[in-house]
Amino acid sequence: METRHIALGDLDVAYLTTGPEDGTVALLLHGYPDTPWSWRHLAPVLAGRGYRVVAPFLRGYAPTGLAPDGCYQPGALVADAVALRRALGDHRPALLVGHDWGALAAYGAAVHAPALWDRVVTMAVPPLATVARLRDPLLVGKQLRASWYMGFQQLPWLSEWALPRLVPRLWADWSPGYDAREDVARVLAALPDEARRAAALGYYRSWAQPWRRLPRYRREERAVYGLPTHPLLYLFGADDGCVRPEASRLAAGLCETVEVPGAGHFLAVERPDAVAAAVTAFLDRESLDA
Template sequence: MDEPGFIDVAAPGVTLRVLTWGPPDAPIALCLHGFPDTAHGWRKVAPLLVDAGWRVVAPFMRGYAPSSLASDGSYHIGALMDDALRVLDAAGPTGRDVFIGHDWGAIAGAGLAAMPDSPFTKAVIMSVPMPASFQPLGRVPDAGRLATQIPRQLLRSWYIMYFQLPWLPERSAKWVVPRLWRQWSPGYRADEDVRHVEEAIGAPDRWRAALGYYRAAVRNTKPPAQYAELHSHWLSAPRMPTLYLHGLGDGCASADYAHWVERVLPEGSAVALVERAGHFLQLEQPEAVARHIVDFIGRPSG
């Protein structure tokens, strides 16, 4: 397949560079990347989705070059949701569009899947369980089984608390990024992907923006008013048919969490665990991931 094209989308507070694959009149599969990754992380799955009849549209998330920094300073989940909706509008919605979110894209995707009157017809959430899976606190089914996950998860999630520290995290990009790729997807050679990440968030102001996602979420700061309504949805259960994918070898979050995800999914949803894949399953097992996705979202021309 040819190299992707691109469009630039002006959203409130940010200009987003968006990679595109496939014919401009096909239904859209809007793909949202996470951390520490870029829109290039969809490069292996995109051709397979295009072959199935989809147009793949993948923005660099706000703060990730060549998208701009957020001039409004917001890296809240509601802002990420708003960006996704602006990208869909700019790309040309068809009424048959879907979204696919990985890591932070999955967190934003949880909100998009829960919002009423969504312009999307189906959702694919990858590698990060939607928060509704573990609600309400204190009354989650199989609470004992879930509790056994907590000690190991705290160790896996060391970076989240580390990112809350002053001064030190801002000087850590060069060792944190490759370490997380090794930890989260053991055995995957991530040299090319790490180079893409360095180009996107290697500069100090860009790295600070990437840290801003974690700081806004953990500190529960209030989003700007224009994102508040969207932001309110991300803790809710999905309303649309949703496919949840998780790599069995994920070193970021256990694939066992799929047990709790399954209980909050609406009718028409599905869960699949991908063998020989870690956190970045779309890069490690693109054929298997694309097959699961196409089986779920269908072939528009079929």
């Protein structure tokens, strides 16, 4: 994949791209702690189907710039996804794919600007409407234990300092048995200093600390909690150590779901063939339905 840059106002966005220049856009959004290089297996599959794949480094992740407004709330990610899609210039509805924080941005972008997209694929974080279905106290307790890192990352300075040690631990805990050395190295290269690490942690701090959110993203923020009206495929790993698979199963009925056996949180790199098969089957089925 080739690296390019595009200006979204004052934000310089770096992105990986492959596929025909005149192809329909497929926008692929990564999560935490991750980079767009996790799309290295799915991107050529989509490019082979004629898509122009665009996989940006999210705001704060080098070589994309730090947020000019200092904001890393989900609504800002939605605004970036919508702005990037429009800046790419193709007016055909695009394919939207998101993992983890990228999944939240994908839900929000699809709800906020529905005309820009025709189909949505998300991974590892289900639609937030599933939270209303979390009624089992045992499952709530398990999920809270798995989410311990969110509380730790509210701590200033200490969590920035610990991030180079935390990232490999999270990959090991969330995707047990997967050799993540290549991916971890790319994450650490994208977060090389305190300012970049604070940006990545700012995603979680804005979630828990509402005073970090800006009114300008109010509409995009609300959209994150909505459910896209587009055909929506949600994939999750049966061994995910971050979002409990029992919680992901609650998305059944809200959208099409596929549980990938032998995969954890970073399923696109753990089981690339299974992920590609599920995505291409979804695209083929929806094309026939259309």
